[in-house]
Amino acid sequence: MRFWITVLLFNLGHQVFSQKNTAEKRSFIVGTTSESITIDGQLDEAIWTKLEPAKNFTQYFPNDSLPAAAQTEIYMCTDKKNLYIGIKCYAAGNDWVIESLRRDYRAGGNDNITLLFDTFDDQTNAFYFGINPEGVLREGTISNGGNVFQDFSTSWDNKWRGNAKKYDGYYTAELEIPFSTFRYPTPSKKWGFTSYRFDTQSNEISTYPGTPRNQVVFTLAYPAEMIWEEDLVTKSSAVSLIPFVSTGINKDYEDNLPTDQIFEVGGDAKIALTPGLNLDLTVNPDFSQVEVDEQITNLDRFEIFFPERRQFFLENADLFGQFGFSNINPFFSRRIGAGEDVVNEELVQNRIYGGFRISGKLDPKTRVGLLNMQTASSKSQGIPGTNFGVGVIQRKIGVRSNIGIIGVNKQAVNFDENLDTLDINRYNRMIGLDYNYSTKSNTWFGKSFIHSTFSPDTDMAIAQGTTVNYNTRKFGALWKHEYVHEDYNAEVGFTPRTNYVRVSPSAELRYYPQNDFLNNYSYGAEADVFWRPEFGKTDHFFSVGLGGELSQRSNFGFNLNHSYVYLFDPFDPTGTDSIELAADQDFSWISFTGNYRSDRRKVFSWNLSPYVGEYFNGWRYGTRGGFNLRFQPKGFFSLNYAVNVFDLPHLDGTRETYLISPRIDYTFSKSLFTSVFVQYNSQNDNTNINARIQWRFAPVSDLILVYTDNYLTGNVDDPMNRFAFDVRTRSIVLKITYWLNL
Template identity: 40%
Template sequence: MKLSLVLILCLFFSVTAVASNFILKSDTTINTFNKDYVYQVKKLQSEITIDGVIDENDWERAQKADKFYRVLPIDTGFAKQPSTMMMAYDDKALYVAQIFYDYIPGDRIMESFRRDFSFGSNDNLLIFFDTFLDQTSGFSFGVSASGAKWDGTMSNGSSISLDWDCKWEIETKHYDDRWVSEMRIPFKSVRYPTGSREWNVNFSRLDLKSDEKSAWAPVPRQFPTASLAYTGRMKFEEPLPKSKMQFSVIPYLLGGAAKDFEAGTSTDYRTDIGFDAKVGISSSMTLDLTYNPDFAQVEVDQQVTNIDRFELFFPEKRQFFLENSDLFSSYGYAHSLTPFFSRRVGLDAPVLAGVRLSGKIGNNWRVGFMNMATEETGENLARNFTVASVQKKIFTRSSLGFIAVNKEYFDVPSDTSMFNRVIGFDYNLASKDNVWDGKFFYHRSFQPDNPDKQYSQGAMLMYKTPHIQLGLFETSVGENYRAEAGYVRRTGYNFIGAEAGYTFVPNKKW
């Protein structure tokens, strides 16, 4: 088993060496629906202090994004309360200033200071960055009126995972007629193409007192303001600095002693050592390493009472698995029928070691490779989990993906074979204007004796306009389909469904 880990590590470093030689051609996908909304980001001439006071000369020089369009309750006209956004940058970070004017009497609505706050319960700003110009993946940062942070990774054109956190600064101040924030986002905290001069961006404001959601680049009301199909563009005055290899390691050493004085037994000593490491091979490729990890600092799951016959789905919160997590978890239907669910790794046995490579190669390819080993326990054999994922962008925003999952058991009897494997492909449809959205996938499992009906297959097609919403859904799962490293609510069923809706605003004054 140790030999296999060494071989896998050698393979990993060989792949990363090749991947690091690929240079992404930046600024080649200028095809966003709102491409005429352009923000010119100027380089700093002096230092900006992150104190919530916008008094530096660079903010005077900065372009003002001060026309926000309503998104809800209707998507026509400008927002009632003015908003102003500004950006600047230096060689190390992006700086953002926000001024949200508030002329409506009453307290500003802020629920708590908790990070990754509830979006609909707080006055807030959200920013969406599409750093690779692919209109499918990116990063989101935000702040509530209380000054609470919001940060997450984006996938599938608008989905945001708030389990991802990074290091950045923010300060918020309140005045009688406005609330103001300043933020500093280090470039090393996000991924972007080498030599990048342009990103896609949008700013979103939720103002609960006026009951309005608005955005700098207009978004139709049937879509979230997080939709990367409707971002504007931000152009840097000079190319961003070339990303240096980033390396961070978090080691731990644990020791303890126990002695039963009443029984008079000898002292039992315990020692443990391990680490987590992250290597930024390039601005778009990341290598994660772990040995004997300690997940004691991971946020606990929310308590849920299960009153049905299906297994509960809990999101992944371990940092090792979070970056580019959609490369592994977006196959099939994420919360009901997916071939790989990272919470299976280490669920019933300690993790011994693992390596994980993920990121982009070129403009249109995303790759992910993971290998994890768990220890043998009194109830379970040692196991190895291997996952490989490749995604190719096609057309404007669609993608085709392939995944292979292998769960192998060690130290089994010589006349016994114990394994579970799944291979499959997914096609994700997303039109340029986001009106059409869909998915088709086919996965097949492999196990000893290979019985029939080891497939899972699904299809979905959605059509959304401001007034009409239509959807078709189909799923078929064989009774012998097994994805032991995945999440499968049930097997042996066929489903066909449809939905239709019509939305209108009855209040004529809008």
């Protein structure tokens, strides 16, 4: 009932508060050509002189009410098979900032332009394509209207071409994107289109047709109309095969196991079922090329979230993985291929045989998804073969809102009756309903959901949450509440905490002074309070702060915090396997935190986030941060770190934690990359080395060599033995993939 009351209030809010934005949309025509276009970055074909461009970009930073100082022109035409794009980016000089030649670069702090195509013109989802002055490409997707930074994904890859050419005071670019790359309705008369550009020389971010600065720069709420000179008709069916072969060796020195010889063959297939619906197949997927997780200092009492990095699961992750909240997520794809070894009581990887995914749009208002994966069994570890199934349907309502239903099933397909005593569920299921709301201008947006889980030995249990955001130029506010029943158990999801009620409001006042030093600043306050229904308050976190951005693009922030925790179980607040605090007692403390990030346009940039204050029954001092040094345009060297010192009276002396992560990334060309990533973590006495060489010998086709070492380091409390190394595991893998269009 509470869920439907929330839905009703949202819809009433839409009628009362939605800004109509009746201003006429800007538009441009996509021409038709039979002329051959060479993708060399030079706009020397005759067709570019015959087209009217999308132009008159406006500033997003430093001020969103002025025309861009560095203007941009975008031309488009089609030969019915490909979309061709010509771009001309003016600049104050020739001092371009390019971090490296690696594909899927980071936009901030670099010169580049990004184009967003809302192919269903629903201001909900979009494909984006980007290029910089060196002709380096990036592509990805925008989901949920682009309301928050989490709606931006770089995980989608496809076949397309682009190149750029630098001149005195400007650069040009040409892109060729096959229509088989897109998903769109047929016939199509127009698409939604937006674009944003980073120009480091004028210290400017500009957008087309124009985006208010209180919105994220890639929001889909303020589009132009991209009108086709001739309607797009149904494209031919597209089929892509992506086979792979991988080989290598793996050795576990810590347990003195025999060397494991690796040889795997498998692949993926992509089949366009309709212009809006796609089928993805995978057989014996191999994820050996996936980069290792970035480690963190763990001071939490609950499970830590690490993002999905496997390509097959990253594509369309917004459709399957964004139900609920990040901490009440009914489908977390990293659960697939991870089984619990009930004999040794540890989480281990288990083989994925294969699976399929159908995703896309049935019609302009209905989006669907169906995912099914099968994993192998391991009787010696007590891991049954498991089938994972997920079904999703999402229906657009109103201008930028939708309602979605999700069902998740985890089923043991060869369950061993002798393992009953090991507490393994034969199945675990959930069903959920989500309502995502956004007004036309994105002033109001949020979501409400109700989810339920059930297993053989538990009754149905629910989780419910609601968030409402109000976002204007000078004021922002958030209301968020959650409830999770003690028996709620989404085994394929991520819900690290159960049996609580949570309320988390926040508010922020924003100011934009007219001076050359400070661009903007804000005052804010937030609260985060937990209760157990049968107990009362268990945790709270209150914070007030000041933050801002200087005109030269550095950021700062200061916060005064008050924390409270009641311990139901013994807990070591240092995460160093030290003496635990006893259960059934509470603690409260005051702390100060700050942060500073320098201008990322510079060759050398750095950031710092100190912490000082009380902590449980004592004190904690620490800082985390890092620096980045560019070897423009070939690569960079970076180092991140986190250091904590704990002075707690129940311990004999202080305790320290260290996390040090240097990385070097070097690009020999736009097709040959190398990186070395080292992580030293004192909490688990481990040093990890991950080195990679990648050769992109054809579009979306790679030869990758990956070398990984894990070392047991010395006792962190003994300075003379801190960096002693004993090898734990070592592996080297060579993998080749090839993208073949049929």
